Amino acid sequence: MKNIRNFCIIAHIDHGKSTLADRLLEFTGSVTDRESQAQLLDSMDLERERGITIKSHAIQMNYTYKGEEYVLNLIDTPGHVDFSYEVSRSIAACEGALLIVDAAQSIQAQTISNLYLALENDLEIIPVLNKVDLPSANIEVVTDDIVELLGCEIEDVIPASAKTGIGIEEILSAIIEKIPAPTGKIDAPLRALIFDSVYNPFRGVETYFRVINGSIKKGQHIKFVATGKDYFADEVGTLRLKQEPKKEICAGDVGYLITGIKEAREIKVGDTITDAKNPTTEAVAGFEDVKPMVFAGIYPVDTEDYEDLRSSMEKLQLNDASLVFIPESSAALGFGFRCGxxxxxxxxxxxxxxxxxxxxxxITTVPNVSYHAFTHKNPEVKILVNNPTDLPDPSSLNRVEEPYIKASIITKSDFVGSIMSLCIDKRGQITNQNYLTPERVELTFDMPLAEIVFDFYDRLKTVSKGYASFDYSPIGMRASKLVKVDVLLNGSIVDALSALLHADNAYDIGKKMCEKLRQLIPRQQFDIPIQAAIGAKIISRETVKALRKDVTAKCYGGDISRKRKLLEKQKKGKKRMRLVGNVEIPQEAFMAVLKLND
Structure with a gap:
């Protein structure tokens, strides 16, 4: 066990994690020239197209250092703020972390956020200054920033370039010398942490685990503590580029387990695996539950696909434990799921x-966050409002509380003014302004979560020319003046387009929604009124004009009353049609509501 090292890589998005992982794999001979490709661990098409890591990936490497053979278990992590849950899971399975900072961009908000996560778990931090080969690299200044952040010595910061391979040997030496070997008792009862799982259509669910105590053998009778279910370990092994079956995985090591489980809900990430005959007395601690920030409804286009959608969501949840969903139904869209x-x-x-x-x-409905509503009748009893339709009648409403976040934005000092005005537009209150260097500022705001849900991140990147980095953490609920805005099509409410908005913004957003829908809803044989309403009060209206047949074409001359008679007849037909007519809402209309500022 003294020759095992478990470590993860943490960094801001685009600071070179995946490229560094490629170099480490090549340097330790874990991949052949034929197998190697850029961003080797980013196996999903989406990851390659967007150039981001979405899933954390685990891989094992062997490395000989000073004549001894070492086993290095690397868990690559995503850098985007939306995937911080993946990072927390990787950190729970490690003893050390490589903290990577881009020499051209310096420390960003997500770097600090992930660093605090690692420090809370008592991980040994190895600072790496990446991209030192770039002409724009500011090595001395960024090194000073890292030393100030970590309180380490200048010599501890390893200069490296994942692209050219500079400093890779020093990084591997630091991993072996500084990261502690895992602690655990081989002779104790089996206790292992599940940190990830993947659905394989041929073999069922593959579970990735880290053994804390004891060992897990092929054919062993095992038990999952949270679900209380027993299984047999059909296959255990280590995670190389391809899975390598083994007879036994001992304490401190990372591996995979196949038990032939076909039901996705039987495995919970963060659960503890133990021996069925000699179970452990305590489950693995220090694993946090996911906190969804944004809620939206996902509905199948065809209602008959509801069960297929359910099984797809369950398989996806295995692969992405931060997805949370419960069934719900909507008058406009039928049966679907409320997802977090x-x-x-x-x-x-x-x-x-x-x-x-x-x-x-x-079809995805308008995303929102969850609120707490209180009525006059029971001012102490909170009603959870995940969907605008759950909001009690305005006449009985005492107050509504919405979730607030502490937003941390790191940017160049040139953009402070435009970022402040953007945050104040979004109902933010500045709480702190801290100059990290004369050029770089950290701004801290208290903001409603609902305001950053839609397009805040995109607009922040625009006003700062891409130089601002953003991170947030929840700080609780605060009372707010919120109203429910309904969208009526042809006189009937479309519940999927309802939204809870702040009273000051409700009129503007209602007006924009109506204008956007007018452009997107196809014309019918009758006029379609589109209205935005707060309660019974209509605040905005647009009309999709009818497609009309030219009924007066056959009247060439003669008395005007002949034309009028035909037009009146057409008008009656249109009115009758409007009473029974259904309006189809295209999928773009639901998504367009999110891009009201474009």
Whole structure:
């Protein structure tokens, strides 16, 4: 066990984690020239297209250092704020972390956020200054920033370039010398942490685990503590580029387990695996539950696909434990699911993965966050409002509380003014302004979560020319003046387009929604009124004009009353048609509501 090292890589998005992982794999001879490709661990098409890591990937390497053979278990992590749950799971399975900072961009918000996660778990931090070969690299200044952040010595910061291979040997030496070997008792009862799982259509669920105590053998009778179910370990092994079956995985090591489980809900990430005959007395601690930030409804386009959508979501949840969903129904869209996501990028990725991996075409409703409502009758009893339709009648409403976050933005000092005005527009209150260097500022705001859900991140990147980095953490609920805005099509409310908005913004957003829908809803044989309403009060109206047949074409001359008679007859027909007519809402209309500022 003294020759095992478990470590993860943490960094801000685009600071070179995946490229460094490639170099480490090549340097330790874990991949052949034929197998190697850029971003080797990013196996999903979506990851390659967007150039981001979505899933954490585990891989084992062997390395000989000073004549001794070492086993290095690397868990690569995503850098985007929306996938911080993946990072927390990787950190729970490690003893050390490589903290990578881009020499051209310096420390970013997500770097600090992930660093605190690692420090809370008592991980040994190895600072790496990446991209030192770039002409724009500012080596001395960024090294000073890292030393100030970590309180380490200048010599501890390893200069490296994942692209050219500079400093890779020093990084491997630091991993072996500084990261402690795992502690655990081989002779104790089996106790292992599940940190990930993947659905394999041929073999069932593959579980990735880290053994804390004891060992797990092929054919062993095992038990999952949270679900209380027993299984036999059909196959155990280590995670190389391809899975390598082994007879036994001992304490301190990382591996995979196949038990032939076909039901996705039987495995919970963060659960403890133990021996069925000689179970452990305590489950593995220090593993946090996921906190969804954004809620949206996902519905199948065809109601008959509801069960297929359910099984697709369960398989996807295995692969992405931060997805949370419960069944719900809507008058406009039929049966579907209320889903919790970590952010808008997460929502987008889930939607794309459902379409690509499971061939499910889905409709996503307007995302929102969950609120607490209190009535006059019971001012102490809080009502959880996940969906605008759950909001009690305005006449009985005492107050509504919405979730607030502490937003941390790191940017160049040139953009402070434009970022402040953007945050104040979004109802933010500045709480702190801290100059990290004369050029770089950290701004801290208290903001409503609902305001950052839609397009805040995109607009922040625009006003700062891409130089601002953003991170947030929840700080509790605060009372707010919120109203429910309904959208009426042809006189009937479309519940999927309802939204809870702040009273000051309700009129503007209602007006924009109506204008956007007018452009997107196809014309029918009758006029379609589109209205936005707060309670019984209509605040905005647009009309999709009818497609009309020219009924007066056959009247060439003669008395005007002949034309009028034909037009009146047409008008009666249109009115009758409007009473029975159904209006189809295209999928773009639901998504367009998110892009009201474009």
């Amino acid at each position: 996501f970590l952010g808008m990028l997460h929502l987008e990725i889930i939607q794309e993965r459902l379409e690509r991996e499971f061939d499910m075409t889905v």
